[in-house]
Amino acid sequence: MMKAEKHFFLISANAGLYQGFKDVYPEAQWTVFERGRGAIELIFNNPPDLLIVDSRLPDLGGTELIRIFKSENVYRQVPVIICLDREDIGPDLNLTEVEVDDFVMKPLDPDLTRIRLDLVMARASWELDASPLTKLPGNTSIIHKIQDMMDRKNDFALAYADLDNFKSYNDKYGFSRGDEVLMMTARIIVNTIRAFAGIESFVGHIGGDDFVFMVPPDQAENVCQILIRNFDGIVPNFYDQEDRDQGYIRSTDRQGNILDFPMMSISVAVVFNIDGELTHYGQASEIAMNLKKLAKQKSGSAYVLDRRKTA
Amino acid sequence: MEDLYTQNKDRILSVRDLPTLPSVLDQVTELVQDPSSSTDQVAKVISQDQVLSAKVLKMVNSPIYGFPRRISTIQHALVLLGFNVVRGLIISTSVFDIMAKSMMGLWEHSLGCAMACAGIARQAGFKDPEEYSVAGLLHDLGKVVSAVQLPEVKDEVDAAVREKDLSYYQAEKEVMGFSHDRINAWLSDHWNLPLRLREGLVWHHRPKSAQHYPDVACVVHLGDFMARVFQVGSSGDDQISYLDGHIFKVLKLKQSNLEKVMDELDREFAELSGFRPDQD
Numbered sequence: 001m002m003k004a005e006k007h008f009f010l011i012s013a014n015a016g017l018y019q020g021f022k023d024v025y026p027e028a029q030w031t032v033f034e035r036g037r038g039a040i041e042l043i044f045n046n047p048p049d050l051l052i053v054d055s056r057l058p059d060l061g062g063t064e065l066i067r068i069f070k071s072e073n074v075y076r077q078v079p080v081i082i083c084l085d086r087e088d089i090g091p092d093l094n095l096t097e098v099e100v101d102d103f104v105m106k107p108l109d110p111d112l113t114r115i116r117l118d119l120v121m122a123r124a125s126w127e128l129d130a131s132p133l134t135k136l137p138g139n140t141s142i143i144h145k146i147q148d149m150m151d152r153k154n155d156f157a158l159a160y161a162d163l164d165n166f167k168s169y170n171d172k173y174g175f176s177r178g179d180e181v182l183m184m185t186a187r188i189i190v191n192t193i194r195a196f197a198g199i200e201s202f203v204g205h206i207g208g209d210d211f212v213f214m215v216p217p218d219q220a221e222n223v224c225q226i227l228i229r230n231f232d233g234i235v236p237n238f239y240d241q242e243d244r245d246q247g248y249i250r251s252t253d254r255q256g257n258i259l260d261f262p263m264m265s266i267s268v269a270v271v272f273n274i275d276g277e278l279t280h281y282g283q284a285s286e287i288a289m290n291l292k293k294l295a296k297q298k299s300g301s302a303y304v305l306d307r308r309k310t311a
Numbered sequence: 312m313e314d315l316y317t318q319n320k321d322r323i324l325s326v327r328d329l330p331t332l333p334s335v336l337d338q339v340t341e342l343v344q345d346p347s348s349s350t351d352q353v354a355k356v357i358s359q360d361q362v363l364s365a366k367v368l369k370m371v372n373s374p375i376y377g378f379p380r381r382i383s384t385i386q387h388a389l390v391l392l393g394f395n396v397v398r399g400l401i402i403s404t405s406v407f408d409i410m411a412k413s414m415m416g417l418w419e420h421s422l423g424c425a426m427a428c429a430g431i432a433r434q435a436g437f438k439d440p441e442e443y444s445v446a447g448l449l450h451d452l453g454k455v456v457s458a459v460q461l462p463e464v465k466d467e468v469d470a471a472v473r474e475k476d477l478s479y480y481q482a483e484k485e486v487m488g489f490s491h492d493r494i495n496a497w498l499s500d501h502w503n504l505p506l507r508l509r510e511g512l513v514w515h516h517r518p519k520s521a522q523h524y525p526d527v528a529c530v531v532h533l534g535d536f537m538a539r540v541f542q543v544g545s546s547g548d549d550q551i552s553y554l555d556g557h558i559f560k561v562l563k564l565k566q567s568n569l570e571k572v573m574d575e576l577d578r579e580f581a582e583l584s585g586f587r588p589d590q591d
Contacts (some may be wrong), residue, residue, distance in 0.1 A: 023479040081439065083368065116590075131363075179377065180377055183376065183377040183378060184377075184378055184381075184391065185378065187390075187391045187393070188390060188391065190393065191390055191391065191393035191394075192390070194393055194394065194395070195349070195350065195393075196395065230390045233387060233390075234382070234387045234391065237381045237382060237383070237387065237505075238378070238381055256551075262575070
């Protein structure tokens with residue numbers, strides 16, 4: 001997944017510092033700005049893979065520049081390192097306020113600096129695509145994983161799981177308790193699959209109450225059954241006692257009708273890729289969406305397997 | 312008095328690692344390493360150890376996992392934590408041999424109480440008898456913790472039990488100014504244990520005071536009594552606890568309903584007596 005060449009920006013009027021970084025990381029493409037103001041536009045238009053800012057800039061403070069950059073949510077994922085002088089270090093220095101990802105000290109220690117830079121880059125890539133809530137891989141990783149398995153013509157079962165009646169739960173109990181349920185679901189999926197020792201698996205979080213997981217085809221049905229049993233056993237704990245006892249949530253819709261929503265359940269649709277039958281990610285998701293309608297028609301938790309080929 | 316109270320509370324809550332009993336530890340380690348074992352099997356073994364159970368529940372209800380105070384059974388906790396975490400917990404567990412000896416009777420008593428609670432809950436027609444069983448298992452956790460954290464106090468309590476013919480509960484009050492039910496309250500809050508569980512741990516001596524979930528407190532109260540009647544293990548004294556008749560109303564049970572529970576328990580306790588945690 002590594003791009004051939006990383007683009008690093010250094011903002012510093014210190015020529016020696018630039019030479020030091022270039023010696024440490026010669027394979028990166030370096031762009032250097034002596035002044036902060038001139039750099040801002042380019043940073044916003046063409047954000048680098050890594051931004052390094054000297055704390056001593058001639059025109060505006062290094063921390064000020066970083067703060068401007070990081071205050072934009074779309075740039076927050078770009079790792080930023082600040083270069084400090086010995087004199088900067090003191091009780092008044094608080095780098096958490098500027099949301100800088102790491103710091104290096106002048107003069108540069110080549111070995112330490114290399115390790116630091118590698119680590120900051122790696123950390124950014126780990127965090128980039130993960131769901132902030134469940135920390136599971138997100139869409140980019142999911143699509144990449146599935147396409148990769150198809151390209152290598154590996155057999156797999158791909159399951160799409162989502163929750164029934166999640167919205168009514170969220171409406172009644174609020175977002176933070178809705179998030180508890182999503183975290184619980186993520187943990188159950190991950191651990192249910194892990195309990196099958198030695199199987200190769202993948203779990204991702206598409207977003208909201210949609211999850212995917214991938215297991216060997218011969219394990220799919222078993223995993224679905226245990227997943228449903230685990231989910232149905234635990235989900236009542238997330239309701240208040242009263243709702244738990246009656247077994248449903250009662251609420252009023254916009255027309256003023258009183259509606260009862262059953263407890264949350266999980267629906268799983270499983271698509272198989274055997275002997276390289278599928279070639280594109282879109283095929284898998286399309287089949288899955290149709291299957292999911294079948295799973296949703298059943299009341300309570302249910303799974304549907306794509307049987308087209310197995311018959 | 313207030314200073315001593317605060318000081319003791321601080322010392323009790325400074326508990327980092329609760330000791331656990333070696334044989335349960337070995338069994339769980341073995342099961343966790345065996346790819347064919349199920350969470351049900353692991354949960355069953357962990358449920359025999361009040362300290363390891365408390366750790367598992369504490370961890371699953373900690374803010375890290377994002378569902379504080381929701382999980383009250385070991386089985387559910389294991390599904391949510393996964394074997395990796397359980398394995399880590401076990402590795403991090405320090406085993407105190409002294410504890411295994413000094414709390415030997417308490418361990419059996421707790422296990423007996425857990426069994427009794429499950430039986431009572433089933434008889435009363437409650438859902439999730441496992442949950443009541445966990446409350447029974449952990450009901451004397453405060454005694455374990457105070458014995459570890461305040462060993463010199465435990466000696467004094469033991470002496471008071473012997474010399475003044477007090478119950479352990481009364482002796483704790485006399486020596487410390489509070490008893491293990493109070494410690495249970497601190498631990499429940501400190502560890503984010505579910506409210507239902509907390510009620511069982513905190514009010515098992517005074518079930519009338521349980522405001523939110525009197526059912527759990529009453530089941531544990533009765534379970535504790537039964538474990539004592541059957542003389543399973545020892546909870547620190549050799550007295551039969553006071554049985555509050557209030558519980559029969561809450562549980563909607565008659566004394567005659569309990570005969571069936573007692574017959575079953577008789578069989579289960581016989582099985583239990585063959586099991587010793589210090590055996591190799």
